[in-house]
Amino acid sequence: MHRHFIIYKPWGYLSQFTYNLKRNKKLLGELHDFPEGTMAIGRLDEDSEGLLLLTTDGMMSEIVRSKKVEKEYYAQVDGLVTPLAIEQLQNGVEIGFKGTKYTTLPCKATAIPAPDLPQRSKKIRDERHGPTSWISITVTEGKFRQVRKMTSAVGFPTLRLVRVRVGNTFLNNLQPGQVHEVDGFDV
Secondary structure (H helix, E strand, C coil): CCCEEEEEECCCECCCCCCCCCCCCECHHHCCCCCCCCEEECCCCCCCEEEEEEECCHHHHHHHHCCCCCEEEEEEEECCCCHHHHHHHHHCCEEEECCEEEECCCCEEEEECCCCCCCCCCCCCCHHHCCEEEEEEEECCCCCCHHHHHHHHCCCCEEEEEEEEECCEECCCCCCCCEEEECCCCC
């Protein structure tokens, strides 16, 4: 019988259970006593936070990572995002991936009011460094640091990135580090 979990991956944690390099890193296993064989479905980099799905079912992992399943992110960006930048994101932008240029698939992107999210453990920065704004970006692909590269490509580097939805599974009111075991994922 497979087991499934939704977690709020806190900022500063790796989306993995083992790390063999010399530096000390915070790992998912520190958040909960997960069963043997649990894997993260997709990843959030160390500087990103939010919804992460974990499972002991490799087939479920393949389904969720497919291009049929939307992943929605809230990104706090440096500066006041413009309608032109939003349009560019929607149409696809050129980013670097594995040493070559890659054009992202069209996606959903909109400017949003500041969302009601938990405080991050590390302060972003203060207003003296200029204004920030928030955008919602929904993609169906997941290249390495893709959303961060996309916002930078249109002139608005990401300061904070939070995944809020995978398919029909939402972050809702989970708090950083919280883990919920679920029967399955609604994707």
